[in-house]
Amino acid sequence: MARKKKYNETEVVEKAMTLFWKNGYEATSMQMLEKEMGINKFSIYASFGNKHGLFIESLKQYKTKVHAILDKFKKGTKGVEDIKQFFYDSVSSEYKNDNIKGCFITNTYNEFSENEDQLVQEQMSTFMNNLKSIIIEKLQMDLSKDKETIIKQANYLLLAKHGLAAAARVNTKQEIEDYIEMTFKNI
Numbered sequence: 001m002a003r004k005k006k007y008n009e010t011e012v013v014e015k016a017m018t019l020f021w022k023n024g025y026e027a028t029s030m031q032m033l034e035k036e037m038g039i040n041k042f043s044i045y046a047s048f049g050n051k052h053g054l055f056i057e058s059l060k061q062y063k064t065k066v067h068a069i070l071d072k073f074k075k076g077t078k079g080v081e082d083i084k085q086f087f088y089d090s091v092s093s094e095y096k097n098d099n100i101k102g103c104f105i106t107n108t109y110n111e112f113s114e115n116e117d118q119l120v121q122e123q124m125s126t127f128m129n130n131l132k133s134i135i136i137e138k139l140q141m142d143l144s145k146d147k148e149t150i151i152k153q154a155n156y157l158l159l160a161k162h163g164l165a166a167a168a169r170v171n172t173k174q175e176i177e178d179y180i181e182m183t184f185k186n187i
Contacts, residue, residue: 009047010061012037017058021104024111025055052119059123062104066090074134079141080187083157087180090161091168106165132158153187 019036020028030041030051037044048054069089076082090103105127112120135157139150160183167176 005043005047007037007039007043012039012047013054013057013061016054017061017104020055020058021062021107024107025051026111052117056119056123059104059108059120063123063127066105070130070134074137076138077141079138080184082138083135083187084180084184087161087164087183088177091164091176103165103168106162107169109162110166128158131161157183157187 015037016033019032023032028051030044033044033051033054034040044051044054048057069086072089073082073086076085078085105124108120109124109128112124132154135154136150139145139153145153164176164179164183167179171179
C-alpha cells in the first residue's frame, strides 16, 4: 500500500516557487528547498522527480497565479488602455513585497536565455507567445494601425514588458510608474 503524503502538494510547490522566484534556479539548493517546503529530499524526489521537475511545477503554478491578470487583460475592450492596465496589474503585487521583485517568468527567461533546457524553453515560449497574441489583439482594436505597425508595436511592448519586469527588481514605485507612462506615450 502506498504511503499517504503528509503535505499539500500545491502548498509546497507555492513555497518552492517563492524560493525559485527570489533566488533563481541555480542559486536555489535542495537544502534550501527542504527547509522552505518543510519536507525532505525523499519526498521532493518522490513527488517531483528532482529539483528540475519541481522547478517546472513551480513555473506552471506561477502561470496559474497570473492567469487572472491575463484573463482580465484578454477580456478587456479598450485596446491600448488594456495593455497599459496589464502593465500596472503585472507589477502591482511586487509593490507590496520587498522580498520578491520582478516577474518569475521574466527572471526565468533571463536565467535560462542561453540554456538548452527544452522544458523550460517550452514553458517560456508558450507564455510569451500567448502574451504577444493578446497584445496584438488589443492593438488591432485601433483600426487606423496597419499590420506592420501592429507587429512592430507588439514587439516593442513585449520588450518593454521584459524591461518592466527587470526594473521591478530594483526600481522604486514612482520610477516604475513613470516607465509605464512613458512607454505608452510612444504607442
